[in-house]
Amino acid sequence: MRGTVLYGTGDVRSEERPVPEITAPTDAIIRVVAACVCGSDLWPYRGMPPVKEPAPMGHEYCGIVEAVGDAVTTIKPGQFVIGSFCISDNTCPNCRYGYQSMCMQGGFMSGAQAELLRVPQADGTLVATPDMPADDLIPHLLTISDVLGTGWFAADAANVRPGSTVVVVGDGAVGLLGVLSAKQMGAARIIAMSRHESRQQLASEFGATDIVSERGDAGVERIKALTDGVGADSVLECVGTNESMQQALRSARRGGYVSYVGVPHGVELQAGQLFSTMVHLHGGPAPVRRYLPDLIDLVWQRKITPGKVFDLVLPLADVAEGYRAMDERRAIKALLRP
Ligand SMILES: [Zn+2]
Secondary structure: OEEEEEEEOOEEEEEEOOOOOOOOOOOEEEEEEEEEOOHHHHHHHOOOOOOOOOEEOOOOEEEEEEEEOOOOOOOOOOOEEEEOOEEOOOOOHHHHOOOHHHOOOOEEOOOOOEOEEEEOOHHHHEEEOOOOOOHHHHHHHHHHOOHHHHHHHHHHHOOOOOOOEEEEEOOOHHHHHHHHHHHHOOOOEEEEEOOOHHHHHHHHHHOOOEEEOOOHHHHHHHHHHHOOOOOEEEEEEOOOEHHHHHHHHHHEEEEEEEEEOOOOEOOOOOHHHHHHHOOEEEEOOOOHHHHHHHHHHHHHOOOOOHHHHOOEEEEHHHHHHHHHHHHOOOOOOEEEEO
């Protein structure tokens, strides 16, 4: 079967791979219907850190169940399923508290940019759709696996409420879907920080009421000016750099909420700054599994169209072009069809 392997910096290949097999009774094998390239795939692609050995790539997926292990009870062959990028049994204490990305039996998915995929803890990780989806729903359903689930967590962790004033730092797919999520949660004002015209347009389409293209001190000044000098109730940090984190912390009002969902690279927090601003800080790998049923329902009822973040669709064999296009910011997000 065809799969994707990262060999080194800038060297990602589509090649023949071993067919995955059930190795534990809790596994499922799914035939991937759609997968995609994640912003977080770009870190190792850019050599941060360099890969030590060839790495199977991909953790966002949806598809049709081919086979299940003996211990799998709720997931059945023939179902269309979506899973989180985190593996979870959905029964351990961490899962029951709603932190399935911290599952005690968990781990991170890999190898999803492929024709076939082994999913561990199938009962806890996967959720089936009500029926076989129409083809035009596939991109929207695929986003739930990571980018929409992560944007939703970013809004939830930043305490977005009806009437909230929200700032979203980052105009990648997660930031854009953070805008969509904040809109769904009833935010009154959503300020998207973006410098790119096509992304600004999509942010507006998803519900942004204001666009701020400045960064650093000028960006903070603009946010303050837009919020009567107070700062925002909720700030979603969707990048993971120190610059974006400082932007987020300085954009929140005193006692406001900052969430962060980009994998941190070089972020430095000062306890004194947190103490003197009383900002709440909450983030990490999104517990997407917590939101899967509700997000599937929103897409199934055609109430949201998160799949608009895919502005490049490629056959799986051309995955390398997807990485290049996202690395060069020619594409927001690349969808792969096996
Ligand atoms: Zn668990």
